[in-house]
């Protein structure tokens with residue numbers, strides 16, 4: 001696996017990122033998913049961090065997201081938190097949608113070869129982290145897959161995604177201004193193979209790390 005980017009905001013700032021837009025923050029409050037810090041954004045503003053990584057035609061993005069705010073009361077795009085691009089061309093936008101009373105959905109918008117919106121209804125709780133993983137394949141028979149907490153929820157396959165040469169920019173935060181609330185992002189990884197949620201790490205991988213640590217302790 002080639003890991004293009006891996007950051008959980010533990011620098012306490014955005015120094016690992018290429019830049020920021022608006023006023024996102026790195027905070028040590030509100031229970032980060034992992035470590036001490038995570039990104040915090042106001043979801044009625046457009047404010048996010050972004051990274052430019054080595055262009056690839058096979059791109060996986062894994063992150064953790066949570067949101068806290070009042071139910072907007074009607075159909076609303078609540079929060080768009082992930083945008084994958086080639087330079088400034090949108091490839092994928094992912095967000096949280098309030099579809100009806102008590103109905104919350106992941107909105108999965110894929111842009112190549114033309115825009116398609118797909119929705120996945122799930123049990124959503126405010127102030128709770130969810131693991132999301134995206135797969136994008138640039139090919140004449142291209143593909144998009146989306147996984148929530150490690151389970152495939154949506155896909156779009158067999159479509160020509162060669163209008164771009166690959167993906168090389170990731171934005172996370174409040175990538176589009178939406179409903180008032182607070183959003184958090186943590187544990188962001190970009191790679192060319194499945195990353196999985198942190199809790200999904202296989203037993204063999206865990207044993208590998210355990211044995212390395214054990215050897216170190218024993219000297």
Ligand SMILES: [Ca+2]
Pocket residue numbers: 008009010032033034035036037038186187
């Ligand atoms: Ca963190």
Ligand SMILES: [Ca+2]
Pocket residue numbers: 023024025040041042047
């Ligand atoms: Ca802010």
